[in-house]
Amino acid sequence: MGYLSRMTQWKAKMSLPDDASPLDTSSKATLKLGLFSYPVLQAADILVHGATHVPVGHDQAQHLEFARECAGSFNHIYGDVLVQPETIISPAKRVMSLTDPSSKMSKSAENPKSRILLTDPRQVIFKKIKSALTDSTEGVTYEPDKRLGVSNLVEIMYHLQSEEGRFSHQEIAEECRGLSMRVFKEQVAELIDLRLEPIRERYHELMGEDNGKSLARVADFGAMNASASAEATMEKVRNVIGL
Structure with missing residues (x-):
């Protein structure tokens, strides 16, 4: 919770000051679970498939550090099981909005x-x-x-x-x-x-x-491969923690 509450992108999305706590009920902003837990789900996707290198935009670099932190903490307790991914930053770190060049170009923008x-x-x-x-x-x-x-x-x-x-x-x-x-x-x-x-x-x-x-067939084939890749990692995880 502490690590997630210090995430720059989360505070920016919620318009919170740098020293704000996610549990501060006096704030006008309220905790949005989907936004708050996004880095956890992203880390799970990366770690369960043993990704070694992950290309991301500049604003996602901190999330990759969180994934590395999760893998490092787990490996410290249970041994060398999870892969700590390396971050690949695109040369085009950020493309700005055409209507508001002070903001990042986004597919979710209203305009x-x-x-x-x-x-x-x-x-x-x-x-x-x-x-x-x-x-x-x-x-x-x-x-x-x-x-x-x-x-x-x-x-x-x-x-x-x-x-x-x-x-x-x-x-x-x-x-x-x-x-x-x-x-x-x-x-x-x-x-x-x-x-x-x-x-x-x-x-x-x-x-x-x-x-x-044809795309549906590709998606089904990809889902099968993803399931097999995830199960291989989860089998290692279950074995080392005794499940």
């Missing part, structure tokens, strides 16, 4: 224009990027502390181009400096659509096969 979905068609991507919040300053610059919206679009371009290894954030901004905001946004949208097109096409291809029955 659908705040995010780009992998399945968004080309015209929707262009429409969302066109309406993305920027500012009235002329030219494109990369200044995350001052120009959140513009810098977010530069970040998106950087991560979609970085595999080519030709640009940095500043180089992209410098290359686009003389563009109007309209033309710059069109270039961002064009690049996003280029990268998402094969994903989008594959999605529709899969969804169109046997009305999704």
Whole structure:
């Protein structure tokens, strides 16, 4: 309880001060079990399958530390049974909202224009990027502390181009400096659509096969494998604790 109550993401979601206790009934916020126990369920999923490396966003790194803590505490008592997973952080630590660049882009945000979905068609991507919040300053610059919206679009371009290894954030901004905001946004949208097109096409291809029955077969096969993987770990756990 103590460890979970100090979780940064939990306090942020509940709008609690850093020194708040989850059991403080004087607070306007009330304990939400689903939100509070999420790191426990996440740790269980990771540990039961013996995951060695887990790719997560920057905001999930603390949850991975909790999973490592759980494995370490268990192993300290019962021996080397559970695997302590290593955290893999994506280079794109955080993509910000298109409508509120001070907040993270989220699929649960109320405004659908705040995010780009992998399945968004080309015209929707262009429409969302066109309406993305920027500012009235002329030219494109990369200044995350001052120009959140513009810098977010530069970040998106950087991560979609970085595999080519030709640009940095500043180089992209410098290359686009003389563009109007309209033309710059069109270039961002064009690049996003280029990268998402094969994903989008594959999605529709899969969804169109046997009305999704092929996906159901894959899911059933995956469930069987997951069940076997989990049972192998649980057998070790039951043996060492004497059940």
